[in-house]
Amino acid sequence: MRPTMLLPYRPVFAQPVLRRLLPGLAVSALGDGLALVAVTWLALHLAPVDQRGTWTAFAVAAYTLPGAAGTVLFGRLLGGRGGAQLAGWDATVRAVALGAIPVAHLAGVLDVGLYVALLAVSSLLHPWGAAGQFTLVAELLPQRHHLAANALLGLFGQAATVVGPPLAGLLIVQVGPVWVLAVDAASFAVLAVSYRLAVPARERRAGRAAGDGPSRTSGFRIIGRDRSLLGLLSLTVGFFFLFGPFYVAMPVLVSEDPHASAATLGAYYTAFGVGSLLGGLVTGHLRGWPLRPTLVGVVVAFGAALLPLGLGAPFALALPAFALAGLAWAPYRPTSTALVQSRADAGDLPRVLAANGAVTVLAVPLGTMLGGPLTAALGARPTLLACATAILALGVVTAGFLARPGPARRSRRRAGPPAEDRRGHPHRNREEPSTGEADRVRPGVP
Numbered sequence: 001m002r003p004t005m006l007l008p009y010r011p012v013f014a015q016p017v018l019r020r021l022l023p024g025l026a027v028s029a030l031g032d033g034l035a036l037v038a039v040t041w042l043a044l045h046l047a048p049v050d051q052r053g054t055w056t057a058f059a060v061a062a063y064t065l066p067g068a069a070g071t072v073l074f075g076r077l078l079g080g081r082g083g084a085q086l087a088g089w090d091a092t093v094r095a096v097a098l099g100a101i102p103v104a105h106l107a108g109v110l111d112v113g114l115y116v117a118l119l120a121v122s123s124l125l126h127p128w129g130a131a132g133q134f135t136l137v138a139e140l141l142p143q144r145h146h147l148a149a150n151a152l153l154g155l156f157g158q159a160a161t162v163v164g165p166p167l168a169g170l171l172i173v174q175v176g177p178v179w180v181l182a183v184d185a186a187s188f189a190v191l192a193v194s195y196r197l198a199v200p201a202r203e204r205r206a207g208r209a210a211g212d213g214p215s216r217t218s219g220f221r222i223i224g225r226d227r228s229l230l231g232l233l234s235l236t237v238g239f240f241f242l243f244g245p246f247y248v249a250m251p252v253l254v255s256e257d258p259h260a261s262a263a264t265l266g267a268y269y270t271a272f273g274v275g276s277l278l279g280g281l282v283t284g285h286l287r288g289w290p291l292r293p294t295l296v297g298v299v300v301a302f303g304a305a306l307l308p309l310g311l312g313a314p315f316a317l318a319l320p321a322f323a324l325a326g327l328a329w330a331p332y333r334p335t336s337t338a339l340v341q342s343r344a345d346a347g348d349l350p351r352v353l354a355a356n357g358a359v360t361v362l363a364v365p366l367g368t369m370l371g372g373p374l375t376a377a378l379g380a381r382p383t384l385l386a387c388a389t390a391i392l393a394l395g396v397v398t399a400g401f402l403a404r405p406g407p408a409r410r411s412r413r414r415a416g417p418p419a420e421d422r423r424g425h426p427h428r429n430r431e432e433p434s435t436g437e438a439d440r441v442r443p444g445v446p
Contacts, residue, residue, distance in 0.1 A: 008148040008284030015140050017199055018149065024194025025133075028091065029156035031187025033164015034171070034180050039063050039119065042101075042177035046112040055112050062119035064361055070124035071219070071358035078128050079218060079351045083135030086350055088195035090129020091188045097122035098185035105178045127361065131353035136199075138341045138349055144287060146341050150334035151283035158280045158330060162273040219355030222348050229343055232295070233356055235398055236336055237363045239299050242391045244367015245374055245383055246306075253309075253380035264315070271319050275326025283331040291339045294331065296399045301328040303392030310385025 013019055040056050047055035078086060097118050104110035104118070137149040171180045223229045254265045286294060305325035308318050337353070344352040375383045 008287055009152050011141065011145045012149045012152050017140055018137075020198035021194050022152075024191040024198070025153065026156050028187045028191040029160040030164055031184035032157065033160030033162075034168040035063070035164075035184045036161065037165050037168035038172065038177045038180035038184065041172055042115065042181065043112065045177060046110070046115055048112075055116070058116050059112075059119055061365060062116045063123055064126070065123070065365060066120045067123045067126040067128075068358040068361055071127045071354045074125065074128065075218065075351070075354075078125075078354075081132075081350065083132040083137075083139055083350065084195055084199040086125075086128045086132025087130075087136060088132075088192055088199075090125040090132065091192035091195060093125050094122045094129075095185050095188035095192055098181055098188065101185070102178050102182040110178075127354045127357035128350070130357050131350045134337050134341065134353055135350045138346065143342055147287045147334055147338040148284035150337045150341075151280055151331070154283070154330065154334050155277070155280040158273065158277045162270065162277060219348075219351030219353075222344065222352050223355055226343060228292075229340065229352065229356075231401075232292075232336060232339055233359060235295065235299070235394070236332075236356075236360050238394050239302075239332070239391065240360055240363035241367040241370075242387050242394065243302075244364045244369075245371030245387050247364075247368045248371030249375045249380045249383040249387070250309075252375055253384065256380060267319060268322050271323040272326035272329075275323035276330040277326075279327040279330025280334075282327075283334050286331060286335070291335055291342070292402060293399075294335050295339070296395050296402060298328055298332045298335070299395035299398065300392060302332075303388050303390075303395055306384070306388035306391065310381060310388045312381060 013022075039059055043056045043059035044052050078089075081089075100118050101110065101115060104114060133153060134150060137146055137153075141149055168180055171183070223233055250268065251265055254268075257264070302325055305321050305328055308321040313321065340352060340356060341349065371383065374386075378386065
């Protein structure tokens with residue numbers, strides 16, 4: 001890899017705490033890559049033969065969706081915690097809950113119901129853990145490096161989706177899916193220890209004490225009061241929801257082709273993963289771009305890249321188009337997170353990120369649920385075309401809203417110091433900044 005490709009990431013590697021955490025983050029990402037296959041395979045093994053589809057769906061949902069409930073249930077307890085503490089607690093809960101699966105197997109008590117329950121427990125704090133990671137980035141780095149750091153964290157997950165599933169397949173053949181999940185649990189234990197050892201104690205204890213934190217739903221209220229954050233959340237939910245039906249329509253489309261096979265579907269997913277990995281590397285170089293127009297461009301490019309699949313392009317054209325879709329997909333989450341990091345006050349950031357994650361984690365599964373009846377009613381290819389067109393239209397409409405002139409910013413009082421809050425800190429100007437100015441992560445501007 002050329003050294004210039006890594007240039008935006010050097011400040012991230014140079015930060016002492018992050019440098020010590022990166023190995024643990026990489027290991028846990030690989031564990032999650034293994035779990036992509038192991039979670040469903042163990043569900044198929046444990047479920048009654050006539051209920052395999054139902055329990056597999058429950059297992060997949062349990063590994064992600066309970067986190068949305070955890071955002072509300074634990075809002076008062078976790079809302080004022082520091083980033084390292086949140087991320088460390090999430091890693092600990094995941095390690096313990098996933099580690100209980102092989103323990104229950106050895107004890108002879110593991111059935112599909114207990115399995116799904118343990119998966120659900122493992123995901124309860126996940127939005128808070130993700131919020132903690134990106135809050136820690138904001139705590140440790142100036143704003144101009146947030147995008148690169150976000151992209152680097154995303155790169156671990158993108159690489160894991162390429163390497164993890166085939167490695168999981170080999171391990172399942174050798175030792176079985178239970179022990180692959182044991183490896184996943186061990187990877188989160190490594191991450192929990194990494195937070196404990198790499199982050200100074202004062203960083204781990206940052207934030208308010210339990211009991212004097214905000215209400216359970218304060219993160220949602222903060223988003224509701226900020227037009228920029230609310231618009232970002234709406235765009236993200238729409239984008240992810242419209243992509244959800246692809247997880248149903250794509251396998252159906254491949255199965256209907258007499259010249260295709262499961263290997264064809266695997267080739268599509270591999271191409272998407274490779275494209276997203278390259279896109280993740282490129283994301284750090286977008287630090288001088290205005291954030292909101294970049295997000296809209298990502299949505300438009302992603303929708304356009306998916307059109308060949310819906311238009312019936314041959315495999316030789318559809319495969320590189322799907323790789324381009326992965327390339328366009330990769331910058332979205334790091335860029336949207338950088339926008340949240342730039343908009344939310346430091347004390348509000350964990351709650352805002354957790355609330356944002358709780359809503360968006362529901363978007364793809366809900367879209368996937370819609371994909372079933374939509375594919376049955378329209379067919380696989382028309383469903384793909386409809387979703388690609390809708391994503392493209394979403395980007396174009398959002399671009400139109402951004403192009404409209406915003407309300408004039410209120411003039412600041414020239415006399416006297418800025419207003420202070422009860423803690424003696426100057427209030428941030430919460431007025432909507434002009435696109436291309438406050439949204440821009442400018443080199444050299446903290």
